[in-house]
Amino acid sequence: MxxxxxxxxxxxxxxxxxxxxxxxxxxxxxxxxxxxxxxxxxxxxxxxxxxxxxxxxxxxxxxxxxxxxxxxxxxxxxxKMLDPQIVATLVKASRGLADVYPVLCGMGKAYMEDHNEALLEQALQYYQSYQMVDDLTRVSEPVLKVSLCDLQNAETNSYPHFKKFENEYKVAVAGERWLDFTACDxxxxxxxxxxxxxxxxxxxxxxxxxxxxxxxxxxxxxxxxxxxxxxxxxxxxxxxxxxxxxxxxxxxxxxxxxxxxxxxxxxxxxxxxxxxxx
Known part of the structure; x- marks a missing residue:
């Protein structure tokens, strides 16, 4: 049964x-x-x-x-929290990619550093509780997950840049517009x-x-x-x-x-x- x-x-x-x-x-x-x-x-x-x-x-x-x-x-x-150094590494690496915006997912709310309208249209479907900050690498709250909102295509645009890190943390294409990072386990x-x-x-x-x-x-x-x-x-x-x-x-x-x-x-x-x- x-x-x-x-x-x-x-x-x-x-x-x-x-x-x-x-x-x-x-x-x-x-x-x-x-x-x-x-x-x-x-x-x-x-x-x-x-x-x-x-x-x-x-x-x-x-x-x-x-x-x-x-x-x-x-x-x-x-x-399962992400190491703060890993969070900072992911944020910095994502900033050089076209049409890619990082979102930090904490226990009670999300954090973003960009007011791009297309980003907000995607993110606010899932993150009703969020805070805008000047620099995501300076967020001190524990982070469960880093999500990259990829306005092109997560699998073909951003994922190839992070595939090499799959032994260090869990990398998953979570949707057409989302690439997610969590702790390895x-x-x-x-x-x-x-x-x-x-x-x-x-x-x-x-x-x-x-x-x-x-x-x-x-x-x-x-x-x-x-x-x-x-x-x-x-x-x-x-x-x-x-x-x-x-x-x-x-x-x-x-x-x-x-x-x-x-x-x-x-x-x-x-x-x-x-x-x-x-």
Missing amino acids: IKLIVTDLDGSLLNDNKELPPDFWEFEKTLRELGIVFCIASGRPHHNLTRLFQPIKKHTYFLSDNGSYVSYNEEALLI ANKGTAVRLLQQRLGIGFNETMVFGDYMNDLEMMQTAKYSFAMKNAHPGILNAASFITELDNNNNGVLQTIVKILENPLFFNKNPVEKNRFRQ
Whole structure:
């Protein structure tokens, strides 16, 4: 039986307009009543996730900042900070790249040093709590993640300049416009394994969904690892399964329904299974 479901947000649970499926709240309630733990794993910061999922934040596990910060009911279960010297190195290296802007992700807010309108249009989708500073290398607050907003293309423009540092910290193309850096041992896969251990849930009882390269390690934590139909080729290759529908057609929830209604995976009675159709 599936006991743990973990999903990425952008490009997975959310459609391209950054909207949740219209039946999400009732769906999550049904999963909870059936004893299935539903978790959110995202590159987004903690404050954004708790705001988006306000109605269920007290009983939802959040794996924010690509797994650098894991929390439950405002209790921190895992925190992985970047070394300040690494933060300064990344900021300085990014300044010489065309159309690339660094964002520092702290525990409670983000930090930026540029008022570029295109940057703000991208960043404010995820960082409602932020502070403008004159020099990011002088930010003294702990940093969970450095994100580069690449207005060209993160994979082809900025990533090649930082690929050589992959042995020093985790480098992940997190979307068309985002390149993320976290501590070497901070990723969604590490975070999911922490939850499995904490909850006593195994590999064979776990289902995960993702679409981009910051979901790569997470694909290795579950027997039922699903790449979204719209996923990056690297995730399509890494996952065990591919959803029939993309993120704009409710691919995550529809896949869950299909799997849980299969008697091979669900040991509840038909009345309970039919609750997904209500």
